[in-house]
Amino acid sequence: MKILLAALVLAISTPALADSLLPPAELADTPLADPRQERQARALMEEIRCLVCQGQAIADSNAEMAGDMRALIRRRVQAGESPAQIRAWLIARYGNWVTYDPPFEPVTWPLWGLPLLLILGGAWLARGRFRRRGRG
């Protein structure tokens, strides 16, 4: 019974979120004053992965680290950097893994090329079917 209870407690307890005692970064959740810059920053946040939650973009994550990354993006956009520059900065530090929009490289070409190949293959198959049906 005790073991069952302990297991239950373990199952329903959430892991302690490793967050600091300091308040969130200033720009983590405060939009930039310039709406155009804010749009750029938001768009980039949608495609940058949260490093600690994984499987979420930093735009959607409540993790403190994600907030710090949002603040970093807003800070850099505000300072006049382009989203492409900021993405390159992040990739230089965390690798392609950090973006949901991986760049076209020899390692990633199957990601982009395979769907195209599959469509071509499908079209070729369909063509064969239609021809035969046309004859019959």
Next chain:
Amino acid sequence: MSRRLILWVPLGLFVLFLAVIAAGLFAPAERTVPSALVGQPVPEFDLAPGMAGRPGLSSAALRRGRPRLVNIFASWCVPCRQEAPQLAALARRGVPIEGIAVRDRPEDLARFLATYGDPFRSIGADVDRRVQMELGSAGVPETFVVDGRGIIRHQHIGAIYEADIPAILAAYEAAR
């Protein structure tokens, strides 16, 4: 004959596809994000001291000819407590350890160091995580081995346990 074999190709491809999906589902996911900066120079930074009476940490200080460990930690980080004895052991062996305290307050730092030991020569205060991200570090604790020219030679992700010490010492020796 060959026509009949071809009929099996789609099924074969489908089974292959399932195998790939199953492998992805059951293989333990890689949960750590290594820094892409290993082998490259430490980016420029200059951090104020994390607490009174202790130097801060700058990238210039990491280029002064001696290899060292740069430990990214925080007083609020639980695994950092677990690795404290191992850091102390490394410091006892003469390995210089510089600290970067992430999102920390001086009073919390002082309490943490008084409780769990203080192996650090300097402690930089990375209040907004800027330097942690500059280094490509994705969490606390993490430890970098930086050589005397300021090149990052090795990254250890997560707490340093007893069993990790040989690898870290080896990376440190190799950086000399």
